[in-house]
Amino acid sequence: MAKIMTAGPVQVRENVRIARSKVTTNPDVDPAFAEDYKALCDKLEKIMNCSGRAYIMDGEGILGLEAACASLTEPGDRVLVMDNGIFGRGFDGFVSMYGGEPVMYTKDYHEPFDPDELRAYLEKDHDFKYATLVHCDTPSGMLNEIDKLCPILAEYGIMSVVDSVSAMFGEPVDFDGSYIDILCGGSQKCLSAPPGLTMVWVSDKAMDVMCNRKTPIASFYANITAFKTYYEDKWFPYTMPISDIMGLAAAVDNYLAEPDVLQRHARIAAATRAAVNEAGLEMYVNSGYSNTVTVINVPDGLIDRQILDTMIEDYGIMITGAFDVLAGKVIRIGHMGENANYEDMVETIAALQATLSKLGFRLKANMVDVFNREMGR
Ligand SMILES: *Cc1c(COP(=O)(O)O)cnc(C)c1O
Numbered sequence: 001m002a003k004i005m006t007a008g009p010v011q012v013r014e015n016v017r018i019a020r021s022k023v024t025t026n027p028d029v030d031p032a033f034a035e036d037y038k039a040l041c042d043k044l045e046k047i048m049n050c051s052g053r054a055y056i057m058d059g060e061g062i063l064g065l066e067a068a069c070a071s072l073t074e075p076g077d078r079v080l081v082m083d084n085g086i087f088g089r090g091f092d093g094f095v096s097m098y099g100g101e102p103v104m105y106t107k108d109y110h111e112p113f114d115p116d117e118l119r120a121y122l123e124k125d126h127d128f129k130y131a132t133l134v135h136c137d138t139p140s141g142m143l144n145e146i147d148k149l150c151p152i153l154a155e156y157g158i159m160s161v162v163d164s165v166s167a168m169f170g171e172p173v174d175f176d177g178s179y180i181d182i183l184c185g186g187s188q189k190c191l192s193a194p195p196g197l198t199m200v201w202v203s204d205k206a207m208d209v210m211c212n213r214k215t216p217i218a219s220f221y222a223n224i225t226a227f228k229t230y231y232e233d234k235w236f237p238y239t240m241p242i243s244d245i246m247g248l249a250a251a252v253d254n255y256l257a258e259p260d261v262l263q264r265h266a267r268i269a270a271a272t273r274a275a276v277n278e279a280g281l282e283m284y285v286n287s288g289y290s291n292t293v294t295v296i297n298v299p300d301g302l303i304d305r306q307i308l309d310t311m312i313e314d315y316g317i318m319i320t321g322a323f324d325v326l327a328g329k330v331i332r333i334g335h336m337g338e339n340a341n342y343e344d345m346v347e348t349i350a351a352l353q354a355t356l357s358k359l360g361f362r363l364k365a366n367m368v369d370v371f372n373r374e375m376g377r
Contacts, residue, residue, distance in 0.1 A: 002318040005348045007138050007293040007334030008166055009188040009195050012247075016193050019250035020243045027242040034234045040249050043256065044199060048168070048183060050175035052203040055227040056248065058241045061165040061186025063222065064198035065132075066094050068161040068182040070222035071210045072130055075099035080128040080158065082118075084109055084144070085137025086324045087163055095132070098218055103128065109140055109325075112288030115148040122156045130159035130181065136167035139322040141295035141332065143171065143288045147178045154179035159206055165189055169255055170265040170292040170336045181206040182224075187244070190265070190292060192337030193251040196244045200224060265291040268340045271374035272333065275349055280364035281356075284330050292336040295322070297329065299361050304328050307355055314358075315351035342375055 004011060027033040037056065044054040057063055073079065073095055083089040083106040092102040105121065107113060113133070131153050136143050150160040159181040164173055168183070169190035175183055181203045188195035202210075202224060210217070210225050217223045226237035255261060269291035276283060276296055284295040298304045304321040308331065311317050322330050333352070335345055346368060353367040 002312050002316050003344065003347075004318050005333055005335075005339055005344060006318055006320050007189075007332050008186070008336065010190075010192050010334060010336055011338040011344075012192055012194055013251075013254060013338055015254065016247045016250045020194075020247035022243075022246060024242045024246070027236070027240045031234045033240065033242060034231055036249070037240065037245065038231050040245065040252060043252055045201065047252075047255070048173050048175040048201050049177060050183070050201045050203075052175070052201060052207065054199060054201045055224065056240075056245060057198040057200065057227070058196070058238065058244070059198050059221070060195050061184065061188070061198055064165070064184030064186065064200045065091065065161075065163055067198070067200060067219075067222040067224050068184060069094035069100070069132070070098050070219040071217055071224040072159070072161070072182070072206065073098040073100040074213055074215050076101065077129040078103055078127055080105055080131035082113060082131055082133040082149075083107070084111065084113055085134055085142050086139045086322075086326065087137050088132070088134045091132035091161075091163075100129075109142070110284065110286045112142060112144050112285075113149055115145065115152055118149060119152050122152065122158070126156035126158060128158045130161055132161045132163070135162055135164035135173070136171065136290040136292055138166040138293055139295070139324065139326045139332070140284050140330070141290050141293045142285050143167065143290035145288075146180065147174060150178045150180050159209070166292055166336065167290060170262065170340070171290065172262055175201055175203075187248055187251070190337040191248070191251045191255060193247045194244070196241065197248055265335070265340050267375065268335045268342070268345055269294065271371045272335060272345065272349065274374045275365075275367040275370040278365040278370045279353070279367045280362075284326070292334070294333045294335065295330045296332070298331060299356070302356075302359055302361060304331055306359055307331055307352075310355040310358060311351055314355065315347075317348050317351045319348070319352075342377070346371055
């Protein structure tokens with residue numbers, strides 16, 4: 001099996017896999033489960049500096065995005081959909097599905113949102129119930145400055161829904177400090193547990209708004225308010241996936257045991273970018289590089305599939321292309337969580353260098369040497 005150096009799911013550490021295989025209690029009836037679940041949510045709240053509440057829902061990361069829109073949107077609500085990437089644009093579907101009116105704020109996919117431009121836009125029109133934005137838009141590797149953008153939204157009385165699925169635990173997030181209202185995460189990116197769980201962090205204000213709607217939430221599974229009193233009532237809306245959650249708890253403990261985890265991501269990402277640039281390859285984005293994924297334009301004359309297949313067939317390393325408007329245009333190396341270590345990354349960069357050479361691309365520098373130099377090896 002190839003080593004997965006993809007932008008999620010990523011490699012899973014053995015102690016997380018073992019945690020998922022342990023004997024379990026019945027999470028429906030054993031009050032000990034609600035205690036463990038709450039202890040884990042408490043840790044998640046602390047990690048993101050959230051004075052609201054965190055909840056873990058049973059479904060892959062997309063569930064959190066849908067749940068935020070399902071729980072906040074009432075028919076006719078205007079919602080600002082901040083679009084400078086594929087996931088950013090994709091929020092329009094969730095907003096309209098639940099009866100909202102998405103208003104697109106579309107910008108160049110090569111640049112992060114400019115806080116001053118956003119402010120100028122809102123000065124003219126700020127009649128929005130909430131805005132959606134993506135922290136790291138994974139297909140392009142675009143990192144948006146949520147710590148600057150969300151406070152501006154808040155100034156204009158607009159709540160924010162932030163998809164940080166592929167950034168959190170690899171890039172800093174300050175929920176309270178950035179005035180975020182709903183933050184969405186998944187198990188299979190930087191946290192490095194298998195796919196299957198969504199995490200949402202919810203401000204007191206957002207919970208209040210969701211609980212005081214005029215119309216009922218048009219979903220059962222995507223209704224965040226169904227979790228509000230789980231602890232008091234020792235009751236969840238559906239049977240919780242206890243083994244998945246035990247794995248997540250182990251992954252969270254791994255994260256907490258490594259104080260320098262964000263610096264590790266920053267270092268690996270900077271060394272990767274240096275290797276890419278000095279070799280004469282181009283990154284897709286012009287600025288706003290996420291430390292969790294590197295997205296490289298497919299060099300002229302090459303085909304993404306050739307690169308990806310050669311990486312697997314000759315070197316046993318899986319990286320990916322992208323989809324939608326970026327299909328065929330880029331290749332992506334995911335250096336998030338368990339993937340963001342020297343050994344796996346130097347192996348991946350060596351394989352990419354050899355693959356590109358084999359396919360006839362003339363590199364301007366030895367990528368491994370540059371990577372090693374930047375890593376201080
Ligand atoms: C991975 C990811 C999600 C989760 O969705 P899948 O495409 O189903 O993996 C959501 N948002 C972003 C930005 C992601 O990278």
